[in-house]
Amino acid sequence: MNIFDIDILQKKGDLYNLDQRTFRREGLRAQESTYIVERSQEMRIDLVCNAIYGNTDNIGFILYYNNIDNPLNIKTGDKIKWISADLISIFRLQTEPDTQQDFINTLNRGTKVDTSRRDFVSRPTNPTINNTPKEQVIDRNGIIIIGNTE
Numbered sequence: 001m002n003i004f005d006i007d008i009l010q011k012k013g014d015l016y017n018l019d020q021r022t023f024r025r026e027g028l029r030a031q032e033s034t035y036i037v038e039r040s041q042e043m044r045i046d047l048v049c050n051a052i053y054g055n056t057d058n059i060g061f062i063l064y065y066n067n068i069d070n071p072l073n074i075k076t077g078d079k080i081k082w083i084s085a086d087l088i089s090i091f092r093l094q095t096e097p098d099t100q101q102d103f104i105n106t107l108n109r110g111t112k113v114d115t116s117r118r119d120f121v122s123r124p125t126n127p128t129i130n131n132t133p134k135e136q137v138i139d140r141n142g143i144i145i146i147g148n149t150e
Contacts, residue, residue: 034082036078037075045071058088062082
């Protein structure tokens with residue numbers, strides 16, 4: 001299976017940069033068609049893509065274009081929007097990775113700070129050391145005591 005979106009991602013060693021966007025939607029319009037998912041295609045985006053385009057090369061685009069974050073959520077009767085394969089190239093991004101990284105890093109991010117967490121993290125976290133070790137689990141005549149505080 002050739003998945004274009006994976007093939008164009010930058011790699012660092014053997015790892016892909018999954019922060020890199022491959023499509024854009026802002027300001028773009030195209031003639032859409034609708035495909036109705038059949039029972040045999042439930043949770044199978046590969047079969048849906050093959051039915052629409054005759055191959056599985058545009059799975060990433062179908063997911064992006066329909067705002068599908070989990071292809072396993074595709075059910076019978078779902079309406080999948082799609083455009084001609086010839087037009088998909090106008091949606092592909094050709095921007096610098098740093099710009100993409102900045103865009104992803106600022107998506108839906110607020111500046112609200114959880115003060116409780118900040119205070120907790122800033123406290124020193126030295127371990128408690130007992131001069132004499134204590135058993136943490138004690139069996140007293142069939143009564144189990146966990147977390148000995150004696």
